[in-house]
Amino acid sequence: MSLDTMKTVKNCPKNEQEWNQRAELKNCSQFHQSCTDKSNFRYHCLPNTVLQTLVEVCAPMIHASEYCCEFNSQGALVQRNYKADCRNHSQPCTNSYPSTEIFRYQECYAMNSQVAVKVGVGVDKSKNKGSGIGFGFVIPLGILIFCSILLISGWIYIRKRSNDNQHDSRHNTDEHMDETTIKLNPEDDKFYKINLW
Structure with a gap:
């Protein structure tokens, strides 16, 4: 169900007020799913390492620790990005934080250097459906x-022609x-x- 709610965006909320406004617009409670309790199926705005962009998605919330969160569209889940340690950020992440509070750690949106995710950059998913390898590469x-x-x-x-001509002459x-x-x-x-x- 999470993939059905996924939409690429140019940026993610920068504070709790923006997060709550976008969560209200997304209205994750309207989606019928059976993967988790309805109250745990929540709005997220996260880097997507597969599409190399930022996405808004409704997905089960997780408790992350020491690492930034990401949305894995191949697994259709929110997960820790073990290549993105957030303990040394200017605003370090806590030992345990809900994935729905990643807006508190803005550097997580920009630090995914292995996939070149940058704040303010996004792609419209409706134009790029597929296996994750874009036509821009293939x-x-x-x-x-x-x-x-x-x-x-x-x-x-x-x-060959040059050699044949030399031989013939x-x-x-x-x-x-x-x-x-x-x-x-x-x-x-x-x-x-x-x-x-």
Whole structure:
């Protein structure tokens, strides 16, 4: 059910008031789900490491400790990001905090350097449905591979033609230049073959 509620956003709330306003707009209690108690199915705004963006989503709340939270769209769950330790932030996270209070730790939105999540950057999910590998990566890679194959094939073709032409011209020259017939004595009717090569 969480994936059905997921929407990419350009930024996440910066304080409790903004969080509560966005949570009210999202209205997670309207969604019928069976994964948790209705009161635990809550609004979240979190980095999504799969889509490399920020997402608003309704999901079961977790208690995080020492690490920033993230939404894993492949597992459809809120989880700790063990690559994002928040204990040394300017506003360090507590030993245990509810995932619905991540707005208190704004650096968590910007520190996911392994996925280049930045505050203020987002993608519209409706334009990017799929397995998590965007067309922005697959299409240029395919074009690069195609052009490389084309370039290598062209180079091989030109080299082959060049070698064939050199061989043909040498072979033709050899046929015409191997022997020559000359008359040594003008008064004599005898011709002699001389090898020039």
